[in-house]
Amino acid sequence: MATKHKLLTDISLKGLEIAPSQIRGAVRIVPLLRREVRGDLRLVRRGYNEDITIVSLEGKTAEAGMKYYSYVPHGLVISWSEDGNPIATFGGQMLKPDGKRLDCGCASVRLMHRMAKRESKNQLRFLPLHLAMEGFLSLFFSGPDIAWSEYSKYALSHGLGSRSEMSFSGHYIAGLEDALRVFEIHPRQVGVLVFVAETLASAFVVPTPEDYRALHTSLLEDFYGELIYEYSLMFDTPFPMDLSVNESKINSLADLRSAIAKMRFDWASFQGFMAEGLLQRQLRSQIVYTAGPFVLQRFITNLLPKEENHIGEAIVRENGELEYLKTYRLSAAQTRRVYLLSQLDLYNWNLDATAKALGNTREEFVLRLETSGFGYLMNQQVRDAARKKAKK
Structure with a gap:
């Protein structure tokens, strides 16, 4: 259970209810x-x-001149009260200019x-999802601590150097825009679980129903992994999952109310089970900012190479209730890359020890690093030998 000064260890839907899903094509929104x-x-969207966008990073990386480059369509601004009283509705608040805009002729650039x-x-x-990415x-950016x-000389001097990952805008997820346009928004709705071909693509939660209505279509501006993009093109319908009321047991309105309540409970439980790859996983978390009784954190699920893995960010209040959540499902290749780096870090970047722990020969492990795009970390003699x- 997360509190003000504790790291998030898992994702709990405390204070939230799962409602019956709505389906459009292969997209299921819960x-x-x-x-x-x-x-x-409260949360408000700030469009760019x-x-x-080029973001200067704080801490040790900033001293080395490290920066984050990406397309950033919007930021989120949170506002909070220390005493628990409701705060002013957005629209009546002063928002400051954010960053500096440069026109480079062929492209416009925002410096933040x-x-x-x-x-x-x-x-x-803060910059949603980009904070997590x-x-x-x-x-494990710093690379080996032991020479x-x-x-390679580059790895010993610069660590991993410049890392990059590719993703797809929500506009490219087939059916998502249409689903967001036609689906009903409940009066108390503050978030969604988005499934594509019954695969959890994203989880999104905000503090209030008003915030959610304003940010509902922002899911199209989020980015999604390669698997989600491919599934949206490959499938045009989800698996059939129907629940019904047994008419033979309905003899009164009270019976009907009870049966419908049980059906909704069973449906919510099953939809929660569908998201167990996120909701039932241990997290590795980092506190980003403490805002009065709220804590902004970013996280990655404990890495399981053959299972689904997620990164994300969350805001949790002192009693453990989730006020904000946004997640991104890692692709198999992204999981593989960070898993190999995590194992190298665990064994002090010793190639032989790491290879043995993973059940590989030294040469097999070197080739795995090559395939994952980390061949440049090793000197040429090691790569050639592998x-x-x-070939033998």
């Missing part, structure tokens, strides 16, 4: 309803119109400082 809306935390930046005493701007890219002879061994 509404999440909040039992009690307090109003002491540039072709690319920090993934999460405090703008006033009770206001914070930057944390993912920086995992092992197998590594290729020569593989």
Whole structure:
């Protein structure tokens, strides 16, 4: 259970209810309803119109001049109260200009400082999903701490160097735009679980129903993994999953109410089971900012190479209730890359020890690193020896 000063260890839907899903093509959207809306935390979208955004990173990476490059369509601004009282509705608040815009002729560029930046005493701007992705890219970024002879001069001097990952805008997920357009929004709805061909693509939660209505279509501006994009093209319908009421047991309105309540409970439980790859997983988390009684964190699920894995960010209040959540499902290739790096880090970047732990020969492990795009970390003699061994 997360509290103000504790790291998030798992994703709990405490304070939320899972409503029956709505289906359009291969897209299944499961509404999440909040039992009690307090109003002491609010979110608003801040749109950007540039072709690319460059974010200067804080901490040790900033000292080395490290920056994050991506297309960033919008940021989110959170505002909160310290005493639990509702805060002013957005639209009546002053919002500061964000970053600096440059026109480079062929493209427009926005320069920004920090993934999460405090703008006033009770206001914070952050870049949704990019906050999580930057944390993912920086995992094990420094490379080997020991000058092992197998590594290249570049790896020993610069670590992983420049890392990049590819993703797809929600506009390219077949059927998602249409689904968001036609689906009903419940009065107490504050979020959704988005499935594509019964695969969890994203989870999204905000503090209030008003915030959700304003941010409903922002799911199209999020980015999604290669698997989700491919599934949206391959499948045009989800699996049939129907629940019904046994008419033979209905003898009164009370019986009908009871049967419908049980059906909804069973349906919610099953939809929660469909998302167990996120909801039932241990997390590796990092606190980004403490905002009064709320904590902004980013996380990655414990890595299981043959299972689904997610990164994301969350805001949790002191009692463990989830106020904000946004997730991204890693592709198999992304999982494989960070898993190999995690194992290298676990064994102090010793190639032989890591290969043995993974059940590989030294040469097999070197080839796995090559295939995953990390061949440049090793010197040419090690790479050549592995290729020569593989040809025999």
